[in-house]
Amino acid sequence: MSYKIKFDNFFSYSFSLDCVIFGYREGEIKVLLIKRAMEPYLGEWAIPGDLVYPDEDLPDAASRILTELTKLNGIELHQGETFGKPNRHPQGRVITSAYFALVKIDDLNVEAASWAEEVRWVSIKKLPQLAFDHNLILESTFDMLKQKLQREPICFDLLPAKFTLNEMQQLYEYAFDVEMDKANFRKKIKPLPLVKLHEKQINVKHRPATLFRFDFKRYKELTEEDDFFFRI
Numbered sequence: 372m373s374y375k376i377k378f379d380n381f382f383s384y385s386f387s388l389d390c391v392i393f394g395y396r397e398g399e400i401k402v403l404l405i406k407r408a409m410e411p412y413l414g415e416w417a418i419p420g421d422l423v424y425p426d427e428d429l430p431d432a433a434s435r436i437l438t439e440l441t442k443l444n445g446i447e448l449h450q451g452e453t454f455g456k457p458n459r460h461p462q463g464r465v466i467t468s469a470y471f472a473l474v475k476i477d478d479l480n481v482e483a484a485s486w487a488e489e490v491r492w493v494s495i496k497k498l499p500q501l502a503f504d505h506n507l508i509l510e511s512t513f514d515m516l517k518q519k520l521q522r523e524p525i526c527f528d529l530l531p532a533k534f535t536l537n538e539m540q541q542l543y544e545y546a547f548d549v550e551m552d553k554a555n556f557r558k559k560i561k562p563l564p565l566v567k568l569h570e571k572q573i574n575v576k577h578r579p580a581t582l583f584r585f586d587f588k589r590y591k592e593l594t595e596e597d598d599f600f601f602r603i
Contacts, residue, residue: 387467389420390437391512394476394492395529398541401492405440408488411461412502433470440487446472451512459504471512473528517546521603524563527585535580543603562601564589
């Protein structure tokens with residue numbers, strides 16, 4: 372099949388970025404959504420995202436977009452998958468790249484701004500129908516998160532600085548939708564540099580559990596050793 376395409380057509384696309392922000396609260400992995408206050412998809416929920424300026428670098432654009440829509444600053448964003456189906460945007464060809472971050476929800480003050488009417492943390496397993504192809508973007512990015520959880524201790528970017536081993540296990544159980552054996556789970560996380568604290572939970576209805584913290588410095592040292600292995 373042969374056909375002619377005008378050279379100018381290759382310079383008529385738009386590019387956008389969507390910021391997938393994961394957090395963890397009340398035993399659920401959540402994602403930050405905005406309610407759109409503009410067309411298209413007026414009044415519908417979506418991932419915070421917008422078009423990239425012509426003279427803007429992608430990491431700078433991701434940080435700007437997230438700040439403009441949610442007032443979040445200083446969030447470390449990582450580039451994920453790119454989505455480019457020709458009909459994914461009703462106003463024309465828009466290719467988008469997902470940027471993602473893992474945050475501690477209780478450390479943040481999120482506010483709707485610009486054309487975002489409202490912001491909300493929503494459980495990744497209780498998502499409504501989202502604007503554009505954002506359900507697909509979330510599904511893909513969550514799959515990437517789960518792959519990383521299996522081989523990298525990124526759960527500590529979601530958990531409180533001081534956590535219980537049960538809280539850590541619950542995060543993995545929620546992510547992979549499985550019930551894990553307590554003894555087996557603790558055997559798997561044994562290679563990690565977890566520091567047992569002389570502190571216990573407070574204001575809980577059950578017997579207070581011992582708190583731990585993750586030693587990031589020691590983990591960096593361990594990863595430089597040939598025999599270090601971690602996998603859930």
